[in-house]
Amino acid sequence: MLKGFKDFLMRGNVVDLAVAVVIGTAFTAIVTAFTTSIIKPLINTMGGAETKGLGFSLRTGTPELTEKTFIDLSTLINAVINFVIVAAVVYFVLVLPIKKIQERRKKGEEPGPAEPTDVELLIEIRDLLAAQQGGQRASSTDVRGPKV
Structure with a gap:
């Protein structure tokens, strides 16, 4: 039973997947910091100086009520930009090179006997x-x- 588990782990897929998850998590933290620190303030400048950013409040009145009912569109835009950046990097750094490697391996294979x-x-x-x-x-x- 342990030998089978060891073979499963050493097959390569599990190790590669674990490395990809760790690198993806670290990269996501970098992209999130970038979009939160740089992109979101740029988006918030479109909302005007007297507002909290790009968005609107459903109810006005006390500052507490205004804050609780504020729909922050800049956070949504920030999340979309974050997703697009992470997806693009995963595609161009991981998926595309792996597809190229698989195509090269298939080209090198000869058909077996009929x-x-x-x-x-x-x-x-x-x-x-x-x-x-x-x-x-x-x-x-x-x-x-x-x-x-």
Whole structure:
């Protein structure tokens, strides 16, 4: 049981996946910091100086009520930009190179031997049975069976 688990882990897929998850998590933190620190303030400048940023409040009145009902569009835009950046990096750094490697491997593969047809298998079985019975061996080109 442990040998099978060890083979599973050492196959490469699990190790590669673990590395990809760790690197993806670290990269996501970098992109999130970039979009939160740089992109979001730039988006918020479109909302005007007297507002909290790009968005609107559903109810006005006390500052507390205004803050609780504020729909922050800059956070949504920030999340979309974050997703697009992470998805682009994952595609261009991980998915595209792996596809290229798989295509190269497929080009290097030669086709295996052709599988025998049903008729060829039946002829071979017939010839083997005839040889076992000590009878006259039928010609492999004659598909009708042994001559009587």
